[in-house]
Amino acid sequence: MPSVTEFQHPSSSHDSSAAPAAPGDSAGPVRGGFTSTRFVLVEPSHPGNVGAAARAVKTMGFSRLVLVAPRVANVQSDPEAVAMASGADDVLACAHVVPSLGDALNGVQWSIALTARAREYGPPQLSPRAAAAQARGHAAQGEIALVFGNERTGLSNEDVERCSVLAHIPANPAYSSLNLAQAIQVLSYELRIAYLETADSGATGSVDPDASPRAASDEIERMYVHLENALIALDFLDPVNPKKLMSRLRRLFARSGLEREEVNIVRGIAKHILLKVKPSGK
16 A cells, blocks of 8 residues: 555646646736745655645745755755656745744744644644635735644644644545645645635735734744743642643633734733742842
8 A cells, every 4th residue: 555655756747738827826926825825844754745845835826835854954956856846846946944843933923733633732723724714814914834744743742732723634534644745735725715815805814904913933932931931930830740731821822813912911921920939039
């Protein structure tokens, strides 16, 4: 039985009689969320998957690919990756390589974690179509990201908890094994449809354009560190036996959709807790 990392050779499915570029295609005018959306691959193992991911992204009019600690060094120039990119060499060559998911999400205000299995804790779960509908509003206001895990193990719980929502592709339960590039193709297609519908209708998406700015991922992560330190100082959180407290708090805050001012309020509370419980003379 073929494994999830085996592909059809790109030449067998390549259509040389492609239709003219539509808005959002790399060769056509780029607009809306196409420029504010990044696709993040966490620790991809196989160069062919990275190349196929670049192809999937480009076919739907996107171009921003971020690779978190890929197993193969210089994977952008690997022959297998280039072959599987099948004309998306520009997207592949411009892929940004970073050491951690935190770096990949720097400046991102909203993100989707793609997962093949349910998680006990984590952000709210949506279908790909519902996630795309929400994405179009957030992409109009700032940077968003779609996060995909390693081919074999997927995303860790810690990675999932860094994201705003979770999406699951409702594949055939009797055989739900999706190739990484196939999953990217499904989500990028849903995003493309949502973005073009927004552009054609003149709508702004589901997010209020007058709402306060959403907090970026790195700002939220610093808030969690600050809050955790304050809870430890209060003896409310035992670092030796945390009992999923921070995971539950992450889920709570993920449901609310934190604005930058709200993050500052939580950090202000944490700061004053730390000042109050700080031993005198230190």
